[in-house]
Amino acid sequence: MESRKNILICPLEWGLGHASRMIPVADELISRGHNVIFAAGEELLKFAASELPGCKKVKFPGFRPQYSGILPQYFSVLLHLPVLIYKIVREHRRLEKIIQEHSVDIVISDNRFGLWNKKVRTAYITHQLRIPFPGIFRFLEPAGIMLHRYIIRKYDFCLIPDLPGDNNLSGRLSHSTKLPGNERYIGILSRFSGISINDNPETTAHRIVALLSGPEPQRSILEKKLSAVLNVNSSQAIILRGLPGKEVSVFRSGNIDYYNHLPAGEFKNIVLSASAIICRSGYSTIMDLTALGRSALLIPTPGQTEQEYLAEYLSQKGLFSCISQKKLDKDLPFASVRNYNSSEILNLSSQLLRSALDELSDEPHKQAQSSKTS
Numbered sequence: 001m002e003s004r005k006n007i008l009i010c011p012l013e014w015g016l017g018h019a020s021r022m023i024p025v026a027d028e029l030i031s032r033g034h035n036v037i038f039a040a041g042e043e044l045l046k047f048a049a050s051e052l053p054g055c056k057k058v059k060f061p062g063f064r065p066q067y068s069g070i071l072p073q074y075f076s077v078l079l080h081l082p083v084l085i086y087k088i089v090r091e092h093r094r095l096e097k098i099i100q101e102h103s104v105d106i107v108i109s110d111n112r113f114g115l116w117n118k119k120v121r122t123a124y125i126t127h128q129l130r131i132p133f134p135g136i137f138r139f140l141e142p143a144g145i146m147l148h149r150y151i152i153r154k155y156d157f158c159l160i161p162d163l164p165g166d167n168n169l170s171g172r173l174s175h176s177t178k179l180p181g182n183e184r185y186i187g188i189l190s191r192f193s194g195i196s197i198n199d200n201p202e203t204t205a206h207r208i209v210a211l212l213s214g215p216e217p218q219r220s221i222l223e224k225k226l227s228a229v230l231n232v233n234s235s236q237a238i239i240l241r242g243l244p245g246k247e248v249s250v251f252r253s254g255n256i257d258y259y260n261h262l263p264a265g266e267f268k269n270i271v272l273s274a275s276a277i278i279c280r281s282g283y284s285t286i287m288d289l290t291a292l293g294r295s296a297l298l299i300p301t302p303g304q305t306e307q308e309y310l311a312e313y314l315s316q317k318g319l320f321s322c323i324s325q326k327k328l329d330k331d332l333p334f335a336s337v338r339n340y341n342s343s344e345i346l347n348l349s350s351q352l353l354r355s356a357l358d359e360l361s362d363e364p365h366k367q368a369q370s371s372k373t374s
Helices: 023-031 042-051 073-079 081-101 135-152 218-231 264-272 283-291 305-316 342-362 365-371
Strands: 006-011 035-040 056-059 106-110 121-125 157-160 183-185 207-211 236-240 250-253 256-259 276-279
Touching (some): 006 023, 023 035, 106 342, 157 342, 183 342, 207 218, 207 264, 218 236, 276 283, 283 342
Parallel strands (some): 006 035, 006 106, 106 121, 157 183, 236 256
Antiparallel strands (some): 250 256
């Protein structure tokens, strides 16, 4: 039987997705009797309060880049690289104090580079062993892989939220490069994983649901564009704005209902009753839709190479359709897509996650410690 442990979960601050995919991890750990501490910035803590009401919260903000509405996303990140390095060093030092203050036994970092520690067991969650570079900089990808692997080796485990083999969602991001040696595939992570899709509400005819996510200003830019497109469309539409820090309110403009944020149950019902779905090609959103057995029209964030790759990869697999943001107009290309067995995916994902958490919480620290670098 597992002894009760204090487990710190720290998601990346780049939008809601990284916090969302930590919900099933937290739920599984809580079900095992562990004390989960959710550490993030103020906005994500408000989200965690609605999804994990009994979970302890600690303010621990991470790096949040200010993206441009004009420049590509990767260029904005490059401009903020000195700030990112400073934040990594600072959060690494701050982690030491949090571990002492809350008697932390295990740290789970979702894509936050600086949250390794030699005194406790640590796990790093990422679906990007390979960070895709834009075309003219593609030759730098091997260097990026080596640098990321160096960071990953600081942790006891690297947990990859995807399935092994061909039935995967991330493609070359986590399946076409040498693995770091401490990796475990843990299946897809979704806060809807425990929901039976046999209980789906009936689809509402001609109701388009748009799911907004990601950092500003691109979230607002897409909202404005979709509002204009959907207002000239005769269909009823709902835009879920992805603003967890605001009240759960609804207002109508034309044929569109806008929601700032919804609890998981209401969110699930709206998504499952949609006749068509539009969203960013963020990986957490893709995992949520897969868990619910739904497809969507993907609109990658301009200049965000990961989303551009995922949209193209998944549309080629016949699981989703995609369109670039600049080509949005009233004739939305909702292509028919291949059905997939979400129940089978969820069952395998549950097994993989449980197995990885068994290792994380039960393996003697001195054995896991050998994978860390000095």
